[in-house]
Amino acid sequence: MNKALFLYELLRMRRSLATKSLLIFAIIAGFYSIWSGLAWQESNYASLIQYEEQLQEHAAKWRADLVAIENGESESSPYSARPMDIQLPAVHKTGSLSHLAIGMNEILPKRIMISPRRNGMSMVEPYEYDNPMTLLFGRMDFVFFVTIIMPLLLIALNFDVIASDRARGLYKMLLSNPLTESSIIMNRMLARSGLLLVIVMVALIYGLMVAENVSITAATAWIILVGAYFLFWFGLIFLLVGRSKKGVSSLSKLVSFWLLFVLIIPAASNSISTYLFPQPSKLELLSDARFASSEATKRTAELTQNFLEDHPELTIGDDQVPGYYRALFLSNSVVENNTQPIVQAFADSMHDREDMLDVLQYLSPTTIMQRSLIALAQTDSRSHALFMQAAGQYLDKINETVEDQVLSRNRITVSTFDQIPMFGDIWMATAKPKISIIGPFLFMLIFGLLLIGSSKMKLVSDSGE
């Protein structure tokens, strides 16, 4: 009987123009979101690769000059192959699934020029060339589709699963058969929602397959999270449609829950965590850096004197090299030291906020999903903070390598330069945070099952009455 009901519902769906329209919309929106993300990712990667190539070309030219000088060929100018002019790229390419979850990646800096001329504050070149209006409008990636559009489609497909029959009196006729109220709703909802789940999963699997180097673990994590999120909404709709006598009342309630879970709680959670743990002022950081830089410039002579007193062996150098190089290097060290506390405050504030959101996210499965998926795609703030930290370490490493030679106005050797690693090696060696989806997955799964279970119990007891 259940199977017959399920098949009957599928037949009804075939005849319903509204249902067909919704499912076609789901197919278009799902695949469009993946295509849109792929287009963005391709352009992003191409841009980063071009940037890397540009700087690597510069580094190769710099090295060729150094080789020529070491080989005794005449230097083209006193400035040739000076260690202060080393420029190496550090780029944040994010995970291969970033086309599914663009996250913060569109607005945060992704390319850094690592050079002894820069300090931690100035190593990020200006990158704010995007149209702010298009950033404001946002993009429709797969996370947007699955967390915001999918639940509403599920509501639209199911809100009148039983109410219309109740209104027409068909429901009592159905109940005269050996069927429970919950099994009628469940079978109908399974038929109505099943196709949507298939569409979502096919779109997701397509999105996973077109990505390069996706691990089975990451792909599985995406699939089970989307499945659990679907189950949560299925459970909520199951609970509410069974209790509503009228389709309109069920629709109003479901849309209200959608608003609450999808829009209001995530927005409020984000605003509250930002309010309680505000990011330190970047403008204050700027003021500190400028003050430190100004003071260091004033004290250049003193700083140089102190250094040379500590390192008398480094006093001999090439007088043709401007003192500006040495002054800039020393000034960068001072700026680095003086801005360290506020840079640390930035990191602490971000971690505090994220820790709070780790708790607040359980107020809404949508928040859980959005945070988990962008973390899996490495397009979240934590992943970016790690990239900035790795870039800072890379800069420190290069500075350590060239320090003595810059301050003594000498060049480094080719073999010393060749020992400088590429940023990719540093990034690979950086310990990435473990992203556990067990908690979010179990929460949504249990929540969804509880909603279905409690609804079944209520409907069975009502039928008993």
Added chain:
Amino acid sequence: MISEIISSKEQTIMGRNRFTTIIYLVTLVIMLVAIFLSWQRTDTLERERASAATNDHEVWINQGERNPHSAAHFSRYAFKPIPAMSTFEPGAIDYSGLAVWMEAHRRNPAVFRYAEGAGDLSNYVSLTPAWIMQVILPLVIILLLFSSYAGEREDGTLKQLLSHGISLKSIFQGKLSAAFYVVLKLLIPLSFIIIVATIFFQAGSAQVDQLLRLTILLSVYALYFMIFAFIAIGVSAKSTSRRSAAITLFTIWFVLIVVAPRFANDAATFVVPQPKGFEVERSLSEARAAYSKDDNYQEISRQEILDKYGVSSINDLPINYRGYILQRSEEHADPLYDEVYDDLKEVYERQEIILEGLSFLSPTTALKKLSAGLAGTDRIHHEAFSWEAELHRRSIIKQMNDDLMLNGVDTGNTYTAGVELWNQITEYRGEAPRFLSLISYYISMFAALITLTILAFLFARRTTLSIDDLEAIS
């Protein structure tokens, strides 16, 4: 008279309905929370800006004795003033930089975007008063009006009305009047809160311009709400039941408000891709280096100064030649920088033309742009700030170069200036442009919104006046 009775009946029913009261109260509470959070953010940004400007002045004045060209490299920062109305509509202010470094040889973009630290979820939704007005309130209007005709039809009261000889026009007028009531009941308290938040929480703004902007802003939102009220009435009149009216209206809300603006943006950035940051940087570097490669310009510059002082050799000049050349190199680079930024601006404008075209399909797309423009938080206002900062940069660098040129004659490269020169640099005091001076940028958005309002009205009028329930009776 009949229409007044119908309107009064609708209002009475809404007044008695607990659901309606709850919706109003919840909306008001969410709005108050959003206003508080938004105001707190605006206030913090403004305090940080004021503090940074003071610190920048202190660091500049106390930089000690220094070569003016070295000081020009260090230079000053211009900090973007935060518009008072950003409490209501932060618009694109979070996505555009807050400070411009006005250094020698470089025209920098504005840096430090607030959105970068605003949390991972802000990319999907952001609890601001404007967001509530743009997204939630149309839904509230739909919830309050979807049953206006469909409910009467389902309950059989529409036939009763028609059988009493009441004209469709009177019913339409009554329903319309009730819709105005719904919109005003939402708009009046919210407008009051917005006006208070905007005008009184931040003093010192150009009040007349602010009031003009506020008046237009609230009128634009009233139009926006009326579009959804007309659509709700029209769809309700077409629907056979509350259920079908509700499904259709929620779908329209979802497509127009949630999907269409993002789709329009995707289309705009796909057709006209965002510029690659490092390529812009490279163009700016080339502009910077162009002087050293332009032998002809260098020769003309040299000859002009020799002619001006009537000497035949640089060594005979009564000025510091390096200072002169530095200034000429700036003047050589400035139009090249302008070209790069004009190209960038053209890309933005082409993207926005697509957005504007698609805004005829969704009032939300038009409203989002218009709302940010009226609040002074859109790209146009940001560019006005950037351009003012650039003019200020040119003025600072010229002062530094002129000082080196005129006073560094005997001392050459070892010349240093002091606090007297630093004090001569005027502070950057950017002011938001008057809205009327920028109104031409927004004409197409106004046109889109007015066109959509007229179309929605005609749709509501046509569907309500062509109801055939009367035929069913006869």
